[in-house]
Amino acid sequence: MRKKFDYDVIILGSGAAGSAAAFSASATGHKVALIEANKWGGSALNSYDVPSQAIFNFSHLYHEARLGARFGLSVSSLRYNYPTVQNWRSLALRRAGSNSKKAFEGAKIACHSGYATFLSPYEIAVGDKILASQKFIIATGSKLNHGNIVGLESAYCATPEEALRLSRPPKSVFVIGGGSTGCELANYFAELGSEVTIGELAGHLLPREDEEVGQVISQYFASNLKIKVLAQSRVVSVERIDNTKQKVIFQRGGQEKSIVTNLVVLATGYTPNTNLSLENAGVEYTETRIKADDMLRTSMKHIFATGDCLGKESSLERSAYEGALAASNIFGKSKNLRNYEGFIRYTATSPSIATTGLTENDCVSKRIKCKKAVLPLSMVSASNTSDFRTGFIKILADPKDKLLGATIVCPSAELVIQEVATAVRHKFTVTQLASTPHISSSWSELVHVAAKKLAK
Numbered sequence: 001m002r003k004k005f006d007y008d009v010i011i012l013g014s015g016a017a018g019s020a021a022a023f024s025a026s027a028t029g030h031k032v033a034l035i036e037a038n039k040w041g042g043s044a045l046n047s048y049d050v051p052s053q054a055i056f057n058f059s060h061l062y063h064e065a066r067l068g069a070r071f072g073l074s075v076s077s078l079r080y081n082y083p084t085v086q087n088w089r090s091l092a093l094r095r096a097g098s099n100s101k102k103a104f105e106g107a108k109i110a111c112h113s114g115y116a117t118f119l120s121p122y123e124i125a126v127g128d129k130i131l132a133s134q135k136f137i138i139a140t141g142s143k144l145n146h147g148n149i150v151g152l153e154s155a156y157c158a159t160p161e162e163a164l165r166l167s168r169p170p171k172s173v174f175v176i177g178g179g180s181t182g183c184e185l186a187n188y189f190a191e192l193g194s195e196v197t198i199g200e201l202a203g204h205l206l207p208r209e210d211e212e213v214g215q216v217i218s219q220y221f222a223s224n225l226k227i228k229v230l231a232q233s234r235v236v237s238v239e240r241i242d243n244t245k246q247k248v249i250f251q252r253g254g255q256e257k258s259i260v261t262n263l264v265v266l267a268t269g270y271t272p273n274t275n276l277s278l279e280n281a282g283v284e285y286t287e288t289r290i291k292a293d294d295m296l297r298t299s300m301k302h303i304f305a306t307g308d309c310l311g312k313e314s315s316l317e318r319s320a321y322e323g324a325l326a327a328s329n330i331f332g333k334s335k336n337l338r339n340y341e342g343f344i345r346y347t348a349t350s351p352s353i354a355t356t357g358l359t360e361n362d363c364v365s366k367r368i369k370c371k372k373a374v375l376p377l378s379m380v381s382a383s384n385t386s387d388f389r390t391g392f393i394k395i396l397a398d399p400k401d402k403l404l405g406a407t408i409v410c411p412s413a414e415l416v417i418q419e420v421a422t423a424v425r426h427k428f429t430v431t432q433l434a435s436t437p438h439i440s441s442s443w444s445e446l447v448h449v450a451a452k453k454l455a456k
Contacts, residue, residue, distance in 0.1 A: 017308075118280040143270060163185055182198060197259060272309040283299055304326040375446065
């Protein structure tokens with residue numbers, strides 16, 4: 001072990017996890033270095049989470065306006081200017097501090113640009129520099145997993161980030177993958193008028209959620225946005241026809257079929273970034289994750305890992321939480337275990353989808369006894385005043401009335417579910433949730449009615 005170090009801690013990656021770790025460590029007086037190989041702020045800020053929300057807000061607004069005639073809105077001349085839409089996306093990114101070191105440097109965090117590789121348990125190389133530290137936090141995120149699809153090198157297939165930066169919406173789009181990102185992008189392009197097809201390997205969209213979520217979204221996509229969903233379909237290859245057309249070849253029902261489209265979007269999931277010569281540091285890892293315990297400590301006690309590189313379910317919020325936790329544990333005397341109770345999984349479609357705690361599938365797989373209440377949106381007045389009825393709420397509790405989780409499909413589900421997330425994290429009962437006053441004319445009344453029904 002070296003006797004002299006450049007830093008108290010070096011953090012690899014400036015995304016949600018790395019940023020939270022860096023600010024937390026710096027705030028407690030430690031000498032911190034932050035390494036970034038791409039854009040400062042990471043993928044959530046620069047590539048998808050922030051830019052997608054900015055641009056999805058536009059598409060949802062445009063789509064709602066097109067449907068406004070039923071409320072008396074004149075929409076005959078409604079149109080959009082896509083260069084202006086892209087200017088708005090760029091402005092939102094600048095306001096959020098996209099690819100900027102200013103906040104880090106203001107917190108006296110040393111910033112180094114470049115790819116980092118471990119030379120030993122206490123040294124890394126960044127370009128032509130060698131840096132030494134007492135401790136490390138790995139927060140290198142993930143990269144798009146292209147799977148085993150043939151022809152991606154010659155065909156033009158857009159990543160989710162590239163799909164948001166197009167100069168204009170294509171006439172037709174084929175989205176490979178029906179998870180959260182795939183459904184969001186399909187929803188987005190369809191709201192702008194593109195002909196959209198989704199190819200999903202599982203039996204229904206959003207396979208991480210309970211089956212009825214995928215069914216409801218598929219029905220909404222088909223009836224309201226004319227999106228074609230091809231479940232149980234494996235995309236095997238993509239062929240470039242010319243500069244504007246691609247052929248997608250997929251297997252479905254034992255047969256090989258194909259579709260010609262203008263744009264192919266890869267929403268095929270992500271693989272952790274582990275190309276760091278971790279073996280030189282003695283850190284155990286696989287192709288799918290860096291191994292870490294519940295304190296986020298790797299096989300080397302002075303090296304922690306956090307965020308997407310752990311290979312688990314992730315989100316911006318979970319990554320930021322893990323980053324702060326790693327910084328606390330790597331220096332603090334008390335070692336806190338990660339606690340994901342109450343975190344929300346969110347899909348920004350219209351209607352939006354939010355889940356917290358356990359799903360019914362989780363209860364079945366873990367053999368947890370549960371009771372449930374499932375209510376359609378039509379059970380509350382907001383469905384009538386908003387003229388929107390696609391969706392439902394499902395609340396789960398154990399036999400002793402402890403709240404286990406909830407799934408909500410409705411407009412602004414990410415806001416409606418927040419109180420349920422609080423209740424799950426702090427171990428409230430369904431009866432306590434049902435006794436909380438709610439605004440009867442809002443979508444949050446769904447929580448009150450469902451909890452009241454379950455508490456009986």
